[in-house]
Amino acid sequence: MDTPQISAPSRAPSRVPGRVTAFGVVHVHAIHTERFTIVGxxxxxxxxxxxxxxxxxxxxxxxxxxxxxxxxxxxxxxxxxxxxxxxxxxxxxxxxxxxxxxxxxxxxxxxxxxxxYARPEGVREAVPPEPVRPVEPVRPAPAPVAPVEPEPEPVPVPEAAAPPPEPGTPPAPLPEPAAYDPDRHRTASGLLSALRRDDARLLLSAHEVRRLTPAVSAWLEREAHPDAVRLALTTGLPATLRRPAGLLAHRLATLLPPPLPAPPPPPLPMRNCDGCERGIRAPEGELCRDCRGTAARAA
Missing domain, CATH: 1.10.10.10 (Winged helix-like DNA-binding domain superfamily/Winged helix DNA-binding domain)
Structure with a gap:
């Protein structure tokens, strides 16, 4: 039992080459030459x-x-x-x-x-402390100059965010769809119920969802995409939101998009002229231009 084992290592080798610490992370560095991102x-x-x-x-x-x-x-x-x-x-x-x-x-x-933003305005990297320098003779400091503060930049207001109503102003009436569509009604109800996934403050009751669903259906009836409706209702919310249903009703009433213009009528189908069998696009029974001229001269 007391025979020394001269072939056994004195300690277990480290898996990480170089300096090893007792606690904490040890970095194994590698140089990236492609497909890398610098993060502060x-x-x-x-x-x-x-x-x-x-x-x-x-x-x-x-x-x-x-x-x-x-x-x-x-x-x-x-x-x-x-x-x-x-x-x-x-x-x-x-x-x-x-x-x-x-x-x-x-x-x-x-x-x-x-x-x-890779580095937002006002955020700076941590600067290491400066080394201790010898004490120099105290010199009179120059008169302080008051710094000129830059003017704050205007905060852009999203177009879809309607301003809140003035106090005492009667609420605008909610829009109604011209015709009831069960699929559109179901989509509108689901959109309102899922708004709390975008912002937990937009948790609506079942009664509020039923009251606002026809207004959302009116947006969908005007061919507004559900994602566009969701953005119009959730973008630019105030910091303090006491009545989410009232704010949503105000936006649905004031930001209602106009109806899309009617599409142009389709072109008339090709058919043969009854007088000369020439291919023309004209209503049934109408002659081509040459045949109409011949008929007018004969009359």
Whole structure:
């Protein structure tokens, strides 16, 4: 038992080459030459953001311009729920890493624009402390100059966000569809019930859903896409929301889009002229131009 084993190592070898610490992480670095994204520590080590929000911000910054970063697109890509992704997006908006606003295209279509900031204004990287320097003779400091504060930039207001009604103003009447359609009614009811997935404050009662469903049906009757209706109702919500049903009713009444113009009538079908058998587009029984001229001269 006391025979030394000279072939046994003195200690177990470390799996990580180089310096080894007793506790904490040890980084194994690698140099990336392609397909990499630079992320600042102000984001990776943010103390107020959740891990979901930090990971979502890194993913968005790694995407090319024009990539879809909506709640449905991200929930289809990752295992997190739509509610959790929507909460993370709102965190990034609160801390100025993301800005979303609604824009109406010339054709009337409403789209959401998203701006992703690699470093928001006012966020700086952590600066290491300066080394201790020898004490120099005290010199009189120059007179302080009052800093000139820049004028704050105007905050853009999304077009789809209607201003709240003035106090004492009677509410605008809710729109009604011209004709009842069960499928459209079902879509409108489901859209209102699911608004709480975008913002937990938009939790409506069953009575409020039934009251607002005809107004949403009127939007759908005018060929507004359900996603456009949802954005018009959820974009630019105030910080304090006491009566969500009242705000939704105000937006449904004041932001109702106009009906689309009627499509042009289809062209008349080709048929043969009764006088010369020439192919023409004309109502049944009407002659071509040459035959009408011949008939007029004969008369």
């Amino acid at each position: 520590n102000h984001l990776a080590q943010h103390g107020a953001l959740s891990l979901t929000a930090i990971g979502l911000a890194v993913h968005i910054q790694s995407l090319p311009d024009g990539a879809k970063v909506g709640v449905k697109a991200l929930s289809a890509r990752f295992p997190e729920s739509e509610a959790r992704i929507a909460t993370a997006l709102r965190e990034l908006e609160t801390h100025s890493y993301l800005r979303r606003f609604v824009e109406r295209l010339p054709g009337g279509k409403v789209v959401t624009r998203t701006l992703s």
